Each structure stands twice: as C-alpha cells, then as structure tokens.
Amino acid sequence: MALFPGVALIVGSASGIGQQTAVSFANEGCHRIALLDRSAEGLTRTAALIAALPLSTKAETFTQVVDVLEEASIIAAITAIVKLWGRIDYxxxxxxxxxxxxxxxxxxxxxxxxxxxxxxxxxxxxxxxxLKVMLNQTPLPTHDGRPGNRGSVVNVSSQLALVGRPRASAYCASKSAVIGMTRVDAIDYSVHNIRVNCVCPGIVDTPMTQGPGQAERLKPVISIAPLNRLGTPQEIADAIIFLSSSKASFMQGAAMVVDGGYTIN
Ligand SMILES: NC(=O)c1ccc[n+]([C@@H]2O[C@H](COP(=O)([O-])OP(=O)(O)OC[C@H]3O[C@@H](n4cnc5c(N)ncnc54)[C@H](O)[C@@H]3O)[C@@H](O)[C@H]2O)c1
Known part of the structure; x- marks a missing residue:
C-alpha cells in the first residue's frame, strides 16, 4: 500500500523547505499535491520540478497564489483544493x-x-x-493496515522557538507560538483522529539564509551546532514527510528538532 494515498498541501512551497517538501511528497508517491505561496514564479518552478521527476508522471499539482496575511486568500485556496480533490490529508x-x-x-x-x-x-x-476540511473526511487506508488518521498537519517552527539568539525577539516569539499552537491543536483534535505536529529546523541552506555576507555572518552561529554545518532542505523535508506519513501514527503534538544539535549546546 502506498505511503501517501491522499492529497498533500504545502503552504510556502515556492522556495526552500516547502519546495523540497513538495518534491519529496511526489518522490514518495503522493499523486495529488497542492502548492500555495505568495510567489507565482516560485510556484511555477516547484510544479516544474515535480513534473520533471522520473516517478512523477502520475503526480498532479494544483497551484494558487496566496498571502497568508490575508484570511480570504487562504479560504479561497483551500475551497478550491477541496472542490478539485475533495480532501486534504497531509x-x-x-x-x-x-x-x-x-x-x-x-x-x-x-x-x-x-x-x-x-x-x-x-x-x-x-x-x-x-483542520476544518479534515474534520469532514474519513481516514484513508495506511501503508501496513494500521488504523489511519483523518489528516495530519505539520507546522514549521524553528530551533529559535526553543532557544534565544540576540536581536531576534519577534522571530523567536513567532516560532515559539507555533509550538504552543501545535500542542493545543494536537490535544483538541486527537478526539477527532487528526494529528498535529511541528518541526524545528536548525539553520538550513535556503534563500532565507543566503545572500551577500550571510555565509560569513552565519559561520559563528552555525558552529554552535556540534555538526557545524548548514542543514539541507531535504533533511528537513525528510522529517516533515515522516511526520505526515502513517509511519508516524503515534506522533502527536511533537516539536521535532532537526538542527544538527544546535539546541543541545
Ligand atoms: N532556513 C532556515 O534556516 C530556517 C530555520 C528555521 C526555520 N525556518 C522556517 O522554515 C520555513 C521555510 O523557510 P525557508 O528557509 O524554506 O525560506 P524560504 O524563504 O526559502 O521560503 C519561505 C517561503 O514562504 C513564502 N512566504 C513568505 N511570506 C508569505 C506570505 N505572506 N504568504 C505566502 N507565502 C509566503 C515565500 O514566498 C517562500 O516561498 C519558514 O517558516 C522559516 O521560518 C527556516
């Protein structure tokens, strides 16, 4: 049985971790993948990457430009996905x-x-x-026959949700809030058989950490992590793919740290 028989939705999939996660869903056999982001150009690139995969001939993509600051744009996009595919599983x-x-x-x-x-x-x-969509759907079969979930949500937080860094109070607080929200949603929606988890990436090689002078500036920060290197988008996507899959059926409310050891030092 396939690991991802349902519909995947990745918000922020025009670039970096979200883009690699979308490609990874296709690589893992997901056949319906919705891509949302504020960058139309980036969404086109992600859809093209998926279309170019050797195994992806059956992967359909749906793209829509959204601004997550705008409630109406999110509601419109989710409504369009449900109209097209009837559900959102991951x-x-x-x-x-x-x-x-x-x-x-x-x-x-x-x-x-x-x-x-x-x-x-x-x-x-x-x-x-x-979550509103997931509340209205029934679980799909799982890869090994264990009871499935009605859906899984994976939020992307940060290692800076767990530790502080100079001059990052607004960012750290925004990411700590994501962990708090994830935990409470996990509690509230367990009774509805929906799983909600988050990942806390360390410093990852994406456009967010690239640009003039960034490599020099980040060197001392990267060296806080015992592995002493940038993570790759694939290394974060792998954790997201696991949490989204039926192999993670007992993972609930977790803040999975994928940071090369940054937060243990
Ligand atoms: N790169 C890192 O070192 C790192 C570390 C920890 C956490 N994170 C988190 O990982 C997530 C992905 O970051 P990334 O490194 O892939 O960066 P990225 O810049 O490559 O990707 C972020 C994506 O979010 C989209 N986006 C931003 N604002 C938006 C809006 N208002 N509406 C819709 N889309 C919007 C961008 O267009 C972009 O495609 C972010 O939440 C980031 O905070 C990144």
Missing amino acids: AVNSAGVTGNNQASTDTATHAFDTINGINYRGTWLCSREE
Whole structure:
C-alpha cells in the first residue's frame, strides 16, 4: 500500500523547505499535491520540478497564489483544493519570513506585526482552515493496515522557538507560538483522529539564509551546532514527510528538532 494515498498541501512551497517538501511528497508517491505561496514564479518552478521527476508522471499539482496575511486568500485556496480533490490529508505550513535582526527597543511595531502576522497568525489561519476540511473526511487506508488518521498537519517552527539568539525577539516569539499552537491543536483534535505536529529546523541552506555576507555572518552561529554545518532542505523535508506519513501514527503534538544539535549546546 502506498505511503501517501491522499492529497498533500504545502503552504510556502515556492522556495526552500516547502519546495523540497513538495518534491519529496511526489518522490514518495503522493499523486495529488497542492502548492500555495505568495510567489507565482516560485510556484511555477516547484510544479516544474515535480513534473520533471522520473516517478512523477502520475503526480498532479494544483497551484494558487496566496498571502497568508490575508484570511480570504487562504479560504479561497483551500475551497478550491477541496472542490478539485475533495480532501486534504497531509497539510504542511512552511510559509515564513526571517527576523528583523533588531532588539525589542529598536523594533518598529509594523516589523513585529509582519513577522508574527506571517509566521504565527498565518500558520494559525492555514491550519485552522486545513483542520476544518479534515474534520469532514474519513481516514484513508495506511501503508501496513494500521488504523489511519483523518489528516495530519505539520507546522514549521524553528530551533529559535526553543532557544534565544540576540536581536531576534519577534522571530523567536513567532516560532515559539507555533509550538504552543501545535500542542493545543494536537490535544483538541486527537478526539477527532487528526494529528498535529511541528518541526524545528536548525539553520538550513535556503534563500532565507543566503545572500551577500550571510555565509560569513552565519559561520559563528552555525558552529554552535556540534555538526557545524548548514542543514539541507531535504533533511528537513525528510522529517516533515515522516511526520505526515502513517509511519508516524503515534506522533502527536511533537516539536521535532532537526538542527544538527544546535539546541543541545
Ligand atoms: N532556513 C532556515 O534556516 C530556517 C530555520 C528555521 C526555520 N525556518 C522556517 O522554515 C520555513 C521555510 O523557510 P525557508 O528557509 O524554506 O525560506 P524560504 O524563504 O526559502 O521560503 C519561505 C517561503 O514562504 C513564502 N512566504 C513568505 N511570506 C508569505 C506570505 N505572506 N504568504 C505566502 N507565502 C509566503 C515565500 O514566498 C517562500 O516561498 C519558514 O517558516 C522559516 O521560518 C527556516
């Protein structure tokens, strides 16, 4: 039996971790993959990557531009996915922005609002709409016949939800909020047979950590992790794929840390 017989939805799939997660769902045999992001260009690239996979001839993609700051755009996209495929089984919320690199007293309210509006409120809006869909569907068969779930939500938090870093109060708080929300949703929706987990990536080689001067600036931060290197988007996607799959049927409310050991040091 296939590991992913249902419909995957990845919000923030135009780039980085979300893009690699979308490609990984296709590689793992998922045949219906919805891609949402604010970047139309990036969504086209992700859909093209999936179309180019040797095993993906049967993977259909649905793309729609959304802004997770806008409730109406999320509701419209989720409604369109349900109209097309009838369900959402594996939802991944990866849309996010980096911090403003300023201490609290230097942080403008609009910067705080943007970071928290996308990373926390946007994740909450997406997961709320995904959960509503999952409440109205029955479980699919699983890879080995164990009882299945009505759905799985994986939110993308950060290692900076668990530890602090200078000049990152708005970002750290936005990501800690994602863990808190994940835990409570896991409690509330267990009775409905829906699993909700999150991943806490360390520093990962994506456009978020690239750009002029970033490699030098990040060197001392990367060296906090005993593995002393950047993670790859694939290494985070692998954890998300596991949490989304029926192999993770006893994982509930977890904040899975994938950080090269950053938070143990
Ligand atoms: N790269 C890292 O080191 C790292 C570490 C820890 C956590 N994370 C988290 O992982 C997630 C993915 O980040 P990434 O590294 O892949 O970065 P990325 O910049 O490559 O991807 C982020 C994606 O989110 C989309 N996005 C941003 N704001 C949006 C909005 N308002 N509406 C819709 N889409 C929006 C972007 O267009 C982009 O495609 C983020 O939540 C980030 O905070 C990243």
